Amino acid sequence: MCSLPVSRQPLRRVAVTGGTHGNEMCGVYLAKHWLQAPGELQRPSFSAMPVLANPEATAACRRYMGRDLNRTCTLTFLNSTATPDDPYEVTRARELNQLLGPKGTDQAFDFILDLHNTTANTGVCLISEASHSSFNLHLCHYLQLQNPELPCRLLQYEPPGMETYSVESVSKNGIGLELGPQPQGVLRADLFSQMRTLVASTLDFIDLFNQGKAFPAFEIDIYRNLGSVDFPRTADGDLAGTVHPQLQDRDFEPLRPGEPIFKLFSGEDVLYKGNSVVYPVFINEAAYYEKHVAFLKSEKIRVSVPALPELTSSSTLVP
Protein backbone atom coordinates (compact mmCIF):
# COMPACT_ATOMS: atom_id res chain seq x y z
CA MET A 1 0.00 0.00 0.00
CA CYS A 2 1.42 3.37 -0.91
CA SER A 3 2.07 5.81 1.89
CA LEU A 4 -0.32 8.56 0.94
CA PRO A 5 -1.68 10.95 3.54
CA VAL A 6 -5.36 10.75 4.52
CA SER A 7 -7.39 11.59 1.48
CA ARG A 8 -8.68 15.12 1.26
CA GLN A 9 -10.92 14.03 -1.57
CA PRO A 10 -14.08 11.95 -1.31
CA LEU A 11 -13.65 8.24 -1.89
CA ARG A 12 -15.66 7.58 -5.03
CA ARG A 13 -14.00 4.44 -6.34
CA VAL A 14 -14.46 1.78 -3.69
CA ALA A 15 -14.24 -2.00 -4.10
CA VAL A 16 -15.31 -4.80 -1.75
CA THR A 17 -13.27 -7.90 -2.50
CA GLY A 18 -14.22 -11.39 -1.32
CA GLY A 19 -12.71 -14.77 -2.02
CA THR A 20 -9.11 -13.53 -2.00
CA HIS A 21 -8.75 -16.88 -0.23
CA GLY A 22 -11.15 -19.26 -1.92
CA ASN A 23 -12.12 -21.24 1.20
CA GLU A 24 -13.02 -18.22 3.36
CA MET A 25 -16.68 -18.46 2.71
CA CYS A 26 -18.28 -15.26 4.06
CA GLY A 27 -16.44 -13.05 1.58
CA VAL A 28 -16.88 -15.60 -1.21
CA TYR A 29 -20.66 -15.66 -0.89
CA LEU A 30 -21.09 -11.97 -0.15
CA ALA A 31 -19.14 -11.11 -3.30
CA LYS A 32 -21.11 -13.63 -5.37
CA HIS A 33 -24.40 -12.32 -3.95
CA TRP A 34 -23.53 -8.68 -4.63
CA LEU A 35 -22.40 -9.44 -8.16
CA GLN A 36 -26.02 -10.54 -8.74
CA ALA A 37 -27.66 -7.89 -6.51
CA PRO A 38 -25.36 -4.90 -6.06
CA GLY A 39 -27.97 -2.60 -4.50
CA GLU A 40 -26.65 -3.11 -0.97
CA LEU A 41 -23.33 -1.57 -2.01
CA GLN A 42 -24.84 1.71 -3.21
CA ARG A 43 -24.62 4.89 -1.19
CA PRO A 44 -25.58 8.46 -2.13
CA SER A 45 -21.97 9.48 -2.83
CA PHE A 46 -20.65 6.28 -4.48
CA SER A 47 -21.38 2.68 -5.44
CA ALA A 48 -18.90 0.10 -4.22
CA MET A 49 -17.87 -2.54 -6.74
CA PRO A 50 -18.02 -6.18 -5.62
CA VAL A 51 -15.10 -8.32 -6.81
CA LEU A 52 -14.61 -12.07 -6.50
CA ALA A 53 -10.86 -11.82 -6.11
CA ASN A 54 -9.75 -15.43 -6.71
CA PRO A 55 -12.33 -17.25 -8.85
CA GLU A 56 -10.26 -20.40 -9.47
CA ALA A 57 -9.44 -20.94 -5.80
CA THR A 58 -13.08 -20.25 -4.98
CA ALA A 59 -14.24 -22.89 -7.48
CA ALA A 60 -11.79 -25.37 -5.91
CA CYS A 61 -12.66 -24.23 -2.34
CA ARG A 62 -8.97 -23.82 -1.61
CA ARG A 63 -6.99 -20.92 -0.20
CA TYR A 64 -5.04 -20.60 -3.43
CA MET A 65 -4.06 -22.57 -6.51
CA GLY A 66 -0.39 -21.71 -7.00
CA ARG A 67 0.55 -19.16 -4.36
CA ASP A 68 -1.20 -16.96 -1.80
CA LEU A 69 -2.89 -14.11 -3.73
CA ASN A 70 -2.80 -11.94 -0.63
CA ARG A 71 1.01 -12.10 -0.69
CA THR A 72 1.32 -11.54 -4.43
CA CYS A 73 0.32 -7.91 -5.06
CA THR A 74 3.87 -6.58 -4.95
CA LEU A 75 5.08 -4.13 -7.58
CA THR A 76 7.67 -6.76 -8.48
CA PHE A 77 5.00 -9.29 -9.48
CA LEU A 78 2.57 -6.74 -10.87
CA ASN A 79 5.09 -5.07 -13.16
CA SER A 80 7.07 -8.08 -14.33
CA THR A 81 6.57 -9.62 -17.77
CA ALA A 82 4.02 -12.41 -17.91
CA THR A 83 5.30 -15.91 -18.66
CA PRO A 84 3.43 -19.17 -19.28
CA ASP A 85 4.85 -20.54 -16.02
CA ASP A 86 3.36 -17.83 -13.82
CA PRO A 87 1.26 -19.25 -10.98
CA TYR A 88 -2.44 -18.51 -11.42
CA GLU A 89 -2.43 -15.96 -8.62
CA VAL A 90 0.36 -13.92 -10.26
CA THR A 91 -1.77 -13.63 -13.38
CA ARG A 92 -4.84 -12.84 -11.28
CA ALA A 93 -2.95 -10.20 -9.26
CA ARG A 94 -2.09 -8.43 -12.54
CA GLU A 95 -5.77 -8.56 -13.57
CA LEU A 96 -6.80 -7.07 -10.23
CA ASN A 97 -4.12 -4.43 -10.67
CA GLN A 98 -5.66 -3.50 -14.03
CA LEU A 99 -9.14 -3.42 -12.49
CA LEU A 100 -8.39 -1.68 -9.19
CA GLY A 101 -4.98 -0.07 -9.67
CA PRO A 102 -2.47 0.40 -11.07
CA LYS A 103 -0.93 0.23 -7.65
CA GLY A 104 0.84 3.37 -6.55
CA THR A 105 -0.77 5.59 -9.18
CA ASP A 106 -3.42 8.30 -9.16
CA GLN A 107 -5.63 6.01 -11.25
CA ALA A 108 -5.88 3.42 -8.49
CA PHE A 109 -9.12 2.85 -6.58
CA ASP A 110 -9.58 5.03 -3.52
CA PHE A 111 -10.39 2.18 -1.14
CA ILE A 112 -10.47 -1.62 -1.09
CA LEU A 113 -12.23 -3.49 1.71
CA ASP A 114 -10.88 -7.05 1.53
CA LEU A 115 -12.98 -9.71 3.30
CA HIS A 116 -11.47 -12.68 5.14
CA ASN A 117 -12.35 -15.41 7.61
CA THR A 118 -10.08 -17.11 10.08
CA THR A 119 -10.34 -20.32 12.08
CA ALA A 120 -9.04 -18.32 15.05
CA ASN A 121 -11.39 -16.82 17.62
CA THR A 122 -10.60 -13.23 16.64
CA GLY A 123 -14.09 -11.84 16.47
CA VAL A 124 -13.93 -8.76 14.24
CA CYS A 125 -10.35 -7.82 13.38
CA LEU A 126 -9.39 -5.02 11.05
CA ILE A 127 -5.89 -5.27 9.57
CA SER A 128 -4.29 -2.01 8.63
CA GLU A 129 -0.91 -0.64 7.78
CA ALA A 130 0.41 2.10 10.01
CA SER A 131 0.57 4.55 7.12
CA HIS A 132 -3.21 4.41 6.83
CA SER A 133 -3.82 4.60 10.50
CA SER A 134 -5.78 7.78 10.83
CA PHE A 135 -8.58 7.08 8.36
CA ASN A 136 -8.73 3.40 9.25
CA LEU A 137 -8.76 4.11 12.98
CA HIS A 138 -11.72 6.41 12.47
CA LEU A 139 -13.39 3.58 10.55
CA CYS A 140 -12.64 1.14 13.37
CA HIS A 141 -14.05 3.56 15.93
CA TYR A 142 -17.17 4.05 13.81
CA LEU A 143 -17.68 0.27 13.56
CA GLN A 144 -17.30 -0.01 17.34
CA LEU A 145 -19.91 2.67 17.92
CA GLN A 146 -22.35 1.33 15.33
CA ASN A 147 -22.02 -2.32 16.33
CA PRO A 148 -21.42 -2.45 20.07
CA GLU A 149 -22.40 -6.12 20.13
CA LEU A 150 -19.42 -7.01 17.89
CA PRO A 151 -16.03 -6.41 19.55
CA CYS A 152 -13.97 -4.81 16.79
CA ARG A 153 -10.20 -4.55 17.10
CA LEU A 154 -7.54 -3.14 14.83
CA LEU A 155 -4.29 -4.98 14.22
CA GLN A 156 -1.52 -2.83 12.80
CA TYR A 157 0.55 -5.00 10.53
CA GLU A 158 3.61 -4.04 8.54
CA PRO A 159 4.81 -6.52 5.92
CA PRO A 160 8.17 -7.89 7.00
CA GLY A 161 9.84 -7.10 3.66
CA MET A 162 10.24 -3.81 1.84
CA GLU A 163 7.15 -4.19 -0.32
CA THR A 164 3.44 -4.31 0.47
CA TYR A 165 1.75 -7.39 -0.98
CA SER A 166 -1.91 -7.54 0.05
CA VAL A 167 -4.86 -7.21 -2.31
CA GLU A 168 -5.95 -3.95 -0.68
CA SER A 169 -2.44 -2.54 -1.21
CA VAL A 170 -3.40 -2.06 -4.88
CA SER A 171 -5.66 0.84 -3.90
CA LYS A 172 -4.73 4.22 -2.42
CA ASN A 173 -6.15 3.22 0.93
CA GLY A 174 -7.67 -0.01 2.11
CA ILE A 175 -8.22 -2.38 4.97
CA GLY A 176 -8.57 -6.10 5.60
CA LEU A 177 -11.58 -7.35 7.54
CA GLU A 178 -11.10 -10.66 9.34
CA LEU A 179 -13.96 -12.48 11.02
CA GLY A 180 -13.63 -15.63 13.07
CA PRO A 181 -13.89 -18.33 14.11
CA GLN A 182 -15.16 -20.10 11.00
CA PRO A 183 -13.73 -23.32 9.55
CA GLN A 184 -12.37 -23.20 6.03
CA GLY A 185 -15.02 -24.30 3.57
CA VAL A 186 -17.92 -23.64 5.95
CA LEU A 187 -20.42 -20.80 5.67
CA ARG A 188 -21.95 -19.94 9.02
CA ALA A 189 -25.09 -17.82 8.83
CA ASP A 190 -24.19 -15.89 11.98
CA LEU A 191 -20.78 -14.78 10.65
CA PHE A 192 -22.18 -14.15 7.17
CA SER A 193 -24.73 -11.78 8.69
CA GLN A 194 -22.09 -10.09 10.87
CA MET A 195 -19.80 -9.50 7.91
CA ARG A 196 -22.67 -8.12 5.86
CA THR A 197 -23.47 -5.67 8.66
CA LEU A 198 -19.82 -4.63 9.00
CA VAL A 199 -19.50 -3.98 5.26
CA ALA A 200 -22.67 -1.89 5.36
CA SER A 201 -21.29 0.16 8.26
CA THR A 202 -17.98 0.62 6.45
CA LEU A 203 -19.75 1.97 3.38
CA ASP A 204 -21.89 4.21 5.60
CA PHE A 205 -18.72 5.62 7.15
CA ILE A 206 -17.15 6.34 3.77
CA ASP A 207 -20.39 7.95 2.65
CA LEU A 208 -20.52 10.18 5.72
CA PHE A 209 -16.90 11.18 5.08
CA ASN A 210 -17.71 11.88 1.45
CA GLN A 211 -20.75 13.94 2.44
CA GLY A 212 -18.53 16.23 4.44
CA LYS A 213 -19.03 14.99 7.97
CA ALA A 214 -16.23 15.72 10.43
CA PHE A 215 -15.21 13.04 12.92
CA PRO A 216 -13.90 14.19 16.31
CA ALA A 217 -10.66 13.07 17.95
CA PHE A 218 -10.72 10.02 20.26
CA GLU A 219 -8.51 7.51 22.02
CA ILE A 220 -8.47 3.82 21.14
CA ASP A 221 -6.58 0.65 22.00
CA ILE A 222 -4.93 -0.95 19.00
CA TYR A 223 -2.76 -4.02 18.61
CA ARG A 224 0.61 -3.80 16.87
CA ASN A 225 2.11 -6.97 15.40
CA LEU A 226 5.42 -7.94 17.01
CA GLY A 227 6.11 -11.09 14.99
CA SER A 228 5.08 -14.71 14.96
CA VAL A 229 5.66 -17.83 17.04
CA ASP A 230 5.97 -21.21 15.32
CA PHE A 231 4.59 -24.52 16.58
CA PRO A 232 6.95 -26.87 18.42
CA ARG A 233 8.45 -29.16 15.79
CA THR A 234 10.33 -32.42 15.51
CA ALA A 235 13.79 -32.70 13.97
CA ASP A 236 12.19 -33.37 10.58
CA GLY A 237 9.94 -30.32 10.82
CA ASP A 238 6.62 -31.95 11.64
CA LEU A 239 4.47 -30.82 14.57
CA ALA A 240 5.60 -32.00 18.01
CA GLY A 241 2.54 -30.51 19.70
CA THR A 242 -0.15 -27.93 19.25
CA VAL A 243 -1.59 -24.79 20.83
CA HIS A 244 -2.19 -25.24 24.55
CA PRO A 245 -5.83 -25.48 25.67
CA GLN A 246 -5.24 -22.49 27.93
CA LEU A 247 -4.20 -20.37 24.94
CA GLN A 248 -6.64 -21.75 22.32
CA ASP A 249 -9.49 -19.31 21.50
CA ARG A 250 -7.95 -16.51 23.61
CA ASP A 251 -7.11 -14.13 20.79
CA PHE A 252 -6.44 -10.56 21.99
CA GLU A 253 -6.25 -11.67 25.64
CA PRO A 254 -3.04 -11.04 27.60
CA LEU A 255 -0.37 -13.76 27.60
CA ARG A 256 2.06 -13.42 30.49
CA PRO A 257 5.60 -14.80 30.78
CA GLY A 258 5.49 -18.33 32.19
CA GLU A 259 1.98 -19.15 30.93
CA PRO A 260 1.58 -22.24 28.73
CA ILE A 261 1.45 -21.79 24.97
CA PHE A 262 1.86 -25.34 23.61
CA LYS A 263 0.96 -28.87 24.67
CA LEU A 264 3.46 -31.40 23.30
CA PHE A 265 2.21 -34.80 22.15
CA SER A 266 4.43 -36.22 24.87
CA GLY A 267 2.19 -34.44 27.38
CA GLU A 268 4.58 -31.67 28.44
CA ASP A 269 3.67 -27.99 28.42
CA VAL A 270 5.75 -25.34 26.66
CA LEU A 271 5.69 -22.01 28.50
CA TYR A 272 5.91 -18.51 27.11
CA LYS A 273 9.43 -17.26 27.73
CA GLY A 274 9.07 -13.61 26.76
CA ASN A 275 9.83 -10.75 29.13
CA SER A 276 6.54 -8.92 28.93
CA VAL A 277 2.83 -9.36 28.36
CA VAL A 278 1.81 -9.84 24.73
CA TYR A 279 -1.58 -10.23 23.06
CA PRO A 280 -1.70 -13.29 20.75
CA VAL A 281 -3.73 -13.00 17.56
CA PHE A 282 -4.61 -15.60 14.88
CA ILE A 283 -4.12 -18.40 17.37
CA ASN A 284 -4.20 -21.76 15.53
CA GLU A 285 -5.26 -20.39 12.14
CA ALA A 286 -5.40 -23.34 9.73
CA ALA A 287 -3.71 -21.51 6.85
CA TYR A 288 -0.72 -20.49 8.93
CA TYR A 289 0.61 -23.97 9.69
CA GLU A 290 2.45 -23.93 6.35
CA LYS A 291 3.72 -20.44 7.13
CA HIS A 292 5.16 -21.74 10.43
CA VAL A 293 2.92 -19.46 12.47
CA ALA A 294 1.05 -20.79 15.50
CA PHE A 295 0.09 -17.24 16.48
CA LEU A 296 1.14 -13.64 16.12
CA LYS A 297 2.33 -11.71 19.14
CA SER A 298 1.05 -8.18 19.43
CA GLU A 299 1.35 -5.33 21.87
CA LYS A 300 -1.68 -3.37 22.97
CA ILE A 301 -1.14 0.36 22.71
CA ARG A 302 -3.37 3.31 23.46
CA VAL A 303 -3.32 5.85 20.68
CA SER A 304 -4.77 9.32 20.36
CA VAL A 305 -6.38 9.76 16.98
CA PRO A 306 -6.74 13.31 15.74
CA ALA A 307 -10.03 14.56 14.35
CA LEU A 308 -10.85 13.78 10.75
CA PRO A 309 -11.86 17.19 9.48
CA GLU A 310 -14.71 17.67 7.09
CA LEU A 311 -13.92 17.77 3.41
CA THR A 312 -14.20 21.12 1.75
CA SER A 313 -17.57 21.60 0.09
CA SER A 314 -16.10 21.76 -3.41
CA SER A 315 -15.03 18.13 -3.18
CA THR A 316 -18.11 16.66 -1.51
CA LEU A 317 -20.61 17.18 -4.30
CA VAL A 318 -22.42 13.97 -5.03
CA PRO A 319 -21.50 12.97 -8.58
Add this chain to the structure above:
Amino acid sequence: MCSLPVSRQPLRRVAVTGGTHGNEMCGVYLAKHWLQAPGELQRPSFSAMPVLANPEATAACRRYMGRDLNRTCTLTFLNSTATPDDPYEVTRARELNQLLGPKGTDQAFDFILDLHNTTANTGVCLISEASHSSFNLHLCHYLQLQNPELPCRLLQYEPPGMETYSVESVSKNGIGLELGPQPQGVLRADLFSQMRTLVASTLDFIDLFNQGKAFPAFEIDIYRNLGSVDFPRTADGDLAGTVHPQLQDRDFEPLRPGEPIFKLFSGEDVLYKGNSVVYPVFINEAAYYEKHVAFLKSEKIRVSVPALPELTSSSTLVP
Protein backbone atom coordinates in the same frame (compact mmCIF):
# COMPACT_ATOMS: atom_id res chain seq x y z
CA MET B 1 -18.05 -54.39 5.79
CA CYS B 2 -18.99 -58.06 5.64
CA SER B 3 -21.99 -59.19 7.60
CA LEU B 4 -20.34 -61.55 10.03
CA PRO B 5 -21.93 -62.31 13.40
CA VAL B 6 -20.31 -61.00 16.58
CA SER B 7 -16.89 -62.57 16.88
CA ARG B 8 -16.63 -65.53 19.19
CA GLN B 9 -12.89 -65.28 18.98
CA PRO B 10 -10.69 -62.67 20.62
CA LEU B 11 -9.76 -59.70 18.49
CA ARG B 12 -6.01 -60.00 18.09
CA ARG B 13 -5.43 -58.09 14.89
CA VAL B 14 -6.58 -54.55 15.51
CA ALA B 15 -5.64 -51.40 13.59
CA VAL B 16 -6.16 -47.75 14.45
CA THR B 17 -6.24 -45.70 11.25
CA GLY B 18 -5.82 -41.93 11.15
CA GLY B 19 -5.54 -39.53 8.24
CA THR B 20 -8.06 -41.36 6.06
CA HIS B 21 -8.93 -37.74 5.33
CA GLY B 22 -5.67 -35.81 5.27
CA ASN B 23 -7.02 -32.59 6.81
CA GLU B 24 -8.69 -34.18 9.84
CA MET B 25 -5.87 -33.49 12.17
CA CYS B 26 -6.53 -35.45 15.37
CA GLY B 27 -6.28 -38.81 13.63
CA VAL B 28 -3.38 -37.61 11.48
CA TYR B 29 -1.24 -36.64 14.45
CA LEU B 30 -2.29 -39.52 16.68
CA ALA B 31 -1.30 -41.99 13.94
CA LYS B 32 2.00 -40.18 13.33
CA HIS B 33 2.72 -40.09 17.07
CA TRP B 34 1.94 -43.78 17.56
CA LEU B 35 4.07 -44.78 14.59
CA GLN B 36 6.98 -43.31 16.56
CA ALA B 37 5.80 -44.41 20.03
CA PRO B 38 3.40 -47.37 19.76
CA GLY B 39 3.39 -48.24 23.47
CA GLU B 40 0.01 -46.59 24.08
CA LEU B 41 -1.61 -49.08 21.70
CA GLN B 42 -0.42 -52.18 23.56
CA ARG B 43 -2.74 -54.21 25.74
CA PRO B 44 -2.16 -57.58 27.44
CA SER B 45 -4.11 -59.49 24.78
CA PHE B 46 -3.02 -57.61 21.63
CA SER B 47 -1.12 -54.66 20.21
CA ALA B 48 -3.06 -52.38 17.89
CA MET B 49 -1.26 -51.27 14.74
CA PRO B 50 -1.27 -47.55 13.93
CA VAL B 51 -1.75 -46.74 10.24
CA LEU B 52 -1.53 -43.37 8.50
CA ALA B 53 -4.22 -44.19 5.97
CA ASN B 54 -3.72 -41.48 3.34
CA PRO B 55 -0.12 -40.20 3.44
CA GLU B 56 -0.31 -38.08 0.27
CA ALA B 57 -3.47 -36.26 1.32
CA THR B 58 -1.96 -35.79 4.77
CA ALA B 59 1.18 -34.24 3.27
CA ALA B 60 -1.01 -31.90 1.21
CA CYS B 61 -3.39 -31.26 4.16
CA ARG B 62 -6.33 -32.09 1.91
CA ARG B 63 -9.24 -34.48 2.36
CA TYR B 64 -8.09 -36.50 -0.64
CA MET B 65 -5.97 -36.21 -3.77
CA GLY B 66 -8.07 -37.93 -6.44
CA ARG B 67 -11.17 -39.30 -4.73
CA ASP B 68 -12.46 -39.85 -1.20
CA LEU B 69 -10.53 -42.82 0.25
CA ASN B 70 -13.37 -43.49 2.66
CA ARG B 71 -15.67 -44.16 -0.32
CA THR B 72 -13.16 -46.25 -2.22
CA CYS B 73 -12.81 -49.53 -0.30
CA THR B 74 -15.38 -51.40 -2.39
CA LEU B 75 -14.66 -54.89 -3.64
CA THR B 76 -15.05 -53.47 -7.13
CA PHE B 77 -12.13 -51.08 -6.67
CA LEU B 78 -10.08 -53.42 -4.50
CA ASN B 79 -10.26 -56.36 -6.89
CA SER B 80 -9.99 -54.56 -10.23
CA THR B 81 -6.78 -54.52 -12.24
CA ALA B 82 -4.49 -51.57 -11.53
CA THR B 83 -4.02 -49.03 -14.32
CA PRO B 84 -1.71 -46.01 -14.57
CA ASP B 85 -4.77 -43.74 -14.52
CA ASP B 86 -6.07 -44.94 -11.16
CA PRO B 87 -6.59 -42.09 -8.71
CA TYR B 88 -4.12 -42.16 -5.84
CA GLU B 89 -6.76 -43.29 -3.37
CA VAL B 90 -7.69 -46.33 -5.48
CA THR B 91 -4.05 -47.45 -5.35
CA ARG B 92 -3.89 -46.65 -1.65
CA ALA B 93 -7.12 -48.57 -0.93
CA ARG B 94 -5.55 -51.65 -2.54
CA GLU B 95 -2.45 -51.20 -0.35
CA LEU B 96 -4.64 -50.95 2.76
CA ASN B 97 -6.52 -54.03 1.60
CA GLN B 98 -3.21 -55.92 1.41
CA LEU B 99 -2.22 -54.65 4.84
CA LEU B 100 -5.53 -54.97 6.70
CA GLY B 101 -7.63 -57.32 4.53
CA PRO B 102 -8.23 -58.81 2.14
CA LYS B 103 -11.75 -57.55 2.65
CA GLY B 104 -14.33 -60.27 3.19
CA THR B 105 -11.78 -63.00 3.95
CA ASP B 106 -10.68 -64.85 7.06
CA GLN B 107 -7.27 -63.22 6.71
CA ALA B 108 -8.68 -59.73 7.26
CA PHE B 109 -7.96 -57.78 10.45
CA ASP B 110 -10.44 -58.36 13.26
CA PHE B 111 -11.14 -54.71 13.92
CA ILE B 112 -10.33 -51.28 12.45
CA LEU B 113 -10.96 -48.12 14.44
CA ASP B 114 -10.94 -45.29 11.87
CA LEU B 115 -10.41 -41.76 13.27
CA HIS B 116 -12.13 -38.68 11.86
CA ASN B 117 -12.88 -35.07 12.66
CA THR B 118 -15.82 -33.02 11.54
CA THR B 119 -16.51 -29.29 11.44
CA ALA B 120 -19.98 -30.10 12.81
CA ASN B 121 -20.74 -29.90 16.51
CA THR B 122 -21.23 -33.66 16.89
CA GLY B 123 -19.18 -34.26 20.01
CA VAL B 124 -18.24 -37.93 19.98
CA CYS B 125 -20.04 -39.84 17.25
CA LEU B 126 -19.44 -43.50 16.47
CA ILE B 127 -20.47 -44.58 12.98
CA SER B 128 -21.43 -48.19 12.63
CA GLU B 129 -23.20 -50.44 10.20
CA ALA B 130 -26.27 -52.23 11.48
CA SER B 131 -24.68 -55.62 10.88
CA HIS B 132 -22.08 -54.84 13.52
CA SER B 133 -24.49 -53.36 15.96
CA SER B 134 -24.16 -55.66 18.91
CA PHE B 135 -20.40 -55.49 19.48
CA ASN B 136 -20.25 -51.82 18.52
CA LEU B 137 -23.18 -50.92 20.75
CA HIS B 138 -21.40 -52.57 23.67
CA LEU B 139 -18.33 -50.51 22.77
CA CYS B 140 -20.43 -47.31 22.66
CA HIS B 141 -21.97 -48.14 26.02
CA TYR B 142 -18.52 -48.80 27.48
CA LEU B 143 -17.24 -45.45 26.19
CA GLN B 144 -20.26 -43.72 27.72
CA LEU B 145 -19.62 -45.34 31.09
CA GLN B 146 -15.87 -44.71 31.04
CA ASN B 147 -16.07 -41.13 29.80
CA PRO B 148 -19.23 -39.59 31.23
CA GLU B 149 -17.91 -36.10 30.49
CA LEU B 150 -17.91 -36.85 26.72
CA PRO B 151 -21.40 -37.38 25.28
CA CYS B 152 -20.96 -40.36 22.96
CA ARG B 153 -23.61 -41.24 20.39
CA LEU B 154 -23.83 -43.97 17.79
CA LEU B 155 -25.04 -43.26 14.27
CA GLN B 156 -26.13 -46.31 12.34
CA TYR B 157 -25.29 -45.75 8.73
CA GLU B 158 -25.90 -48.05 5.78
CA PRO B 159 -24.17 -47.14 2.52
CA PRO B 160 -26.79 -46.16 -0.02
CA GLY B 161 -25.48 -48.58 -2.67
CA MET B 162 -25.04 -52.33 -2.58
CA GLU B 163 -21.40 -52.26 -1.50
CA THR B 164 -19.67 -51.09 1.65
CA TYR B 165 -16.90 -48.62 0.93
CA SER B 166 -15.34 -47.30 4.15
CA VAL B 167 -11.78 -47.96 5.30
CA GLU B 168 -13.01 -49.97 8.29
CA SER B 169 -15.09 -52.16 5.96
CA VAL B 170 -11.83 -53.88 4.99
CA SER B 171 -11.73 -55.61 8.40
CA LYS B 172 -14.14 -58.18 9.83
CA ASN B 173 -15.56 -55.63 12.21
CA GLY B 174 -14.85 -51.96 12.64
CA ILE B 175 -16.16 -48.57 13.54
CA GLY B 176 -15.64 -44.94 12.62
CA LEU B 177 -14.96 -42.42 15.37
CA GLU B 178 -15.94 -38.83 14.56
CA LEU B 179 -15.04 -35.95 16.84
CA GLY B 180 -16.15 -32.36 16.35
CA PRO B 181 -16.22 -29.50 15.97
CA GLN B 182 -12.73 -28.94 14.61
CA PRO B 183 -11.86 -26.97 11.46
CA GLN B 184 -10.08 -28.80 8.68
CA GLY B 185 -6.34 -28.29 8.95
CA VAL B 186 -6.46 -27.29 12.63
CA LEU B 187 -5.26 -29.44 15.53
CA ARG B 188 -7.01 -28.49 18.77
CA ALA B 189 -5.34 -29.84 21.91
CA ASP B 190 -8.68 -30.45 23.63
CA LEU B 191 -10.03 -32.65 20.85
CA PHE B 192 -6.66 -34.36 20.37
CA SER B 193 -6.69 -35.32 24.04
CA GLN B 194 -10.32 -36.47 23.87
CA MET B 195 -9.67 -38.68 20.87
CA ARG B 196 -6.60 -40.16 22.53
CA THR B 197 -8.72 -41.02 25.58
CA LEU B 198 -11.47 -42.55 23.44
CA VAL B 199 -8.99 -44.73 21.55
CA ALA B 200 -7.49 -45.90 24.84
CA SER B 201 -10.97 -46.80 26.13
CA THR B 202 -11.78 -48.63 22.90
CA LEU B 203 -8.62 -50.73 23.21
CA ASP B 204 -9.43 -51.37 26.88
CA PHE B 205 -12.87 -52.63 25.87
CA ILE B 206 -11.44 -54.97 23.26
CA ASP B 207 -8.90 -56.21 25.79
CA LEU B 208 -11.61 -56.91 28.38
CA PHE B 209 -13.58 -58.78 25.73
CA ASN B 210 -10.48 -60.75 24.76
CA GLN B 211 -9.74 -61.54 28.40
CA GLY B 212 -13.11 -63.21 28.72
CA LYS B 213 -15.19 -60.53 30.39
CA ALA B 214 -18.95 -60.77 29.84
CA PHE B 215 -20.91 -57.56 29.26
CA PRO B 216 -24.52 -57.46 30.48
CA ALA B 217 -27.54 -56.44 28.41
CA PHE B 218 -28.62 -52.78 28.40
CA GLU B 219 -30.82 -50.28 26.59
CA ILE B 220 -29.43 -47.37 24.60
CA ASP B 221 -30.62 -44.59 22.31
CA ILE B 222 -29.05 -44.74 18.88
CA TYR B 223 -29.49 -42.62 15.78
CA ARG B 224 -30.33 -44.22 12.45
CA ASN B 225 -29.52 -42.34 9.26
CA LEU B 226 -32.62 -41.47 7.19
CA GLY B 227 -30.88 -39.65 4.35
CA SER B 228 -29.46 -36.23 3.61
CA VAL B 229 -30.76 -32.72 2.98
CA ASP B 230 -28.97 -30.48 0.46
CA PHE B 231 -28.38 -26.74 0.79
CA PRO B 232 -30.77 -24.39 -1.01
CA ARG B 233 -29.24 -23.73 -4.43
CA THR B 234 -29.53 -21.32 -7.32
CA ALA B 235 -30.50 -22.42 -10.82
CA ASP B 236 -26.82 -22.91 -11.65
CA GLY B 237 -26.20 -25.05 -8.59
CA ASP B 238 -24.42 -22.58 -6.33
CA LEU B 239 -25.50 -21.94 -2.75
CA ALA B 240 -28.56 -19.71 -2.31
CA GLY B 241 -28.23 -19.71 1.47
CA THR B 242 -26.73 -21.65 4.34
CA VAL B 243 -27.66 -23.50 7.51
CA HIS B 244 -29.99 -21.44 9.69
CA PRO B 245 -28.50 -20.02 12.91
CA GLN B 246 -31.20 -21.88 14.86
CA LEU B 247 -30.03 -25.22 13.42
CA GLN B 248 -26.25 -24.56 13.34
CA ASP B 249 -24.35 -26.47 16.05
CA ARG B 250 -27.48 -28.40 17.14
CA ASP B 251 -26.35 -31.86 16.03
CA PHE B 252 -28.41 -34.67 17.61
CA GLU B 253 -31.05 -32.22 18.89
CA PRO B 254 -34.65 -32.64 17.74
CA LEU B 255 -35.77 -30.77 14.60
CA ARG B 256 -39.55 -30.37 14.40
CA PRO B 257 -41.68 -29.75 11.31
CA GLY B 258 -41.97 -26.02 10.69
CA GLU B 259 -38.66 -25.08 12.32
CA PRO B 260 -36.11 -23.17 10.23
CA ILE B 261 -33.28 -25.10 8.58
CA PHE B 262 -31.79 -22.57 6.12
CA LYS B 263 -31.30 -18.82 5.88
CA LEU B 264 -31.31 -17.64 2.27
CA PHE B 265 -28.98 -14.82 1.22
CA SER B 266 -32.14 -12.89 0.36
CA GLY B 267 -32.99 -12.99 4.07
CA GLU B 268 -35.84 -15.52 3.95
CA ASP B 269 -36.02 -18.60 6.13
CA VAL B 270 -36.53 -22.11 4.76
CA LEU B 271 -38.56 -24.30 7.11
CA TYR B 272 -38.36 -28.02 7.66
CA LYS B 273 -41.29 -29.61 5.85
CA GLY B 274 -41.06 -33.20 7.14
CA ASN B 275 -43.91 -34.90 8.93
CA SER B 276 -42.07 -35.92 12.07
CA VAL B 277 -39.25 -35.01 14.40
CA VAL B 278 -35.78 -35.87 13.09
CA TYR B 279 -32.32 -35.52 14.62
CA PRO B 280 -29.88 -33.73 12.29
CA VAL B 281 -26.26 -34.87 12.28
CA PHE B 282 -23.17 -33.49 10.50
CA ILE B 283 -24.78 -30.08 10.26
CA ASN B 284 -22.66 -27.83 8.00
CA GLU B 285 -19.72 -30.22 7.62
CA ALA B 286 -17.21 -28.58 5.27
CA ALA B 287 -16.48 -31.72 3.27
CA TYR B 288 -20.12 -32.39 2.51
CA TYR B 289 -20.80 -29.26 0.47
CA GLU B 290 -19.45 -31.03 -2.62
CA LYS B 291 -21.55 -34.08 -1.74
CA HIS B 292 -24.67 -31.86 -1.65
CA VAL B 293 -25.26 -32.60 2.01
CA ALA B 294 -26.11 -29.78 4.43
CA PHE B 295 -26.97 -32.34 7.13
CA LEU B 296 -28.10 -35.91 7.62
CA LYS B 297 -31.51 -36.61 9.06
CA SER B 298 -31.66 -39.37 11.63
CA GLU B 299 -34.26 -40.96 13.83
CA LYS B 300 -33.59 -41.62 17.48
CA ILE B 301 -34.49 -45.15 18.47
CA ARG B 302 -34.26 -46.99 21.75
CA VAL B 303 -32.73 -50.43 21.33
CA SER B 304 -32.27 -53.33 23.69
CA VAL B 305 -28.82 -54.77 23.35
CA PRO B 306 -28.39 -58.38 24.45
CA ALA B 307 -25.54 -59.38 26.71
CA LEU B 308 -22.15 -59.98 25.15
CA PRO B 309 -21.27 -63.37 26.64
CA GLU B 310 -17.78 -64.17 27.76
CA LEU B 311 -15.52 -65.92 25.33
CA THR B 312 -14.77 -69.54 26.07
CA SER B 313 -11.52 -69.95 27.95
CA SER B 314 -9.79 -71.81 25.13
CA SER B 315 -9.93 -68.71 22.96
CA THR B 316 -8.97 -66.09 25.53
CA LEU B 317 -5.38 -67.15 26.18
CA VAL B 318 -3.05 -64.23 25.85
CA PRO B 319 -0.81 -65.01 22.89
